Amino acid sequence: MGVNAVIENGKLVDTSNKAEDAKKAAASNQGYDKNAFMNILCAQMKYQDPLEPTSNTEYINQYATFTQVEQISNMAEAFSMSRASDLVGKTVIVTNEGGEKVQGKVDYVTYKSGEAYLNIDGTDYKMDDVNSVADTHFAEIHDQADDLDTLMSKFPAFENMVFTDAQKVFDAYDFYKQMDADAIALIDKKDIEKLEQYYLKAKELLEEAQKNDAEYQKNKAAEDAKKAEAITEDKDASTDSGTDENAATAQQQ
16 A cells, blocks of 8 residues: 555645654654554554555454554553552552652552552652562561661660660660561661660669669668667657656655
8 A cells, every 4th residue: 555645625745754753643642552553543544545545454454453452551551550559568669759769668559540659658659660669578677677776766875874764775675686587687786786785784774773772772671670669769768757757656645
């Protein structure tokens, strides 16, 4: 088939480039999807040479091709939506509009105009913006490492540490001891050494506080015993004095 010229108002009009232009426009605007294919087919029908029209067989073949393209497009769209749904609850890294990497857990998926959007902390991101997906274990161990870092950030300066700070250190140390081995592997050795130093210091402060409390309780008990003994002696003295006075009165009578 030749697509060279058409007759408009009794004149030959050169349309040799119009079909090709239509192809380029469709491809640049939407890519070679079903819509682009239909635009190409319509352009061929519109600008075909009336002296050599396209045969019915060729149209049927082109329509069959269009049907295949449409089915493939629908399958790709369904696959994209299914893949997006599988990411709910998983940790992903996406690129935002500013080109920055954002990491977070996918809360839910929405579909707009046949395209899937992942919602992370209240913000929607396209599937094309996803750079990587982390499995559950990966997310958990990183969360544990971050949680320990948060607990340690509450520590005071080592030289200013007092007994009231000991509980913060004990909480962080207990959390560290319960962490997954893979999570511990993510922690810098210097941070682990720092935690150990704080823990030893906290134990010393606790032992010192317990010793001081025991000494205080001992002294308090001794003081209470002296006070009780003094009260007993006063009562005894008062009783003896009353007895002597009664005896003297009886003798006088």
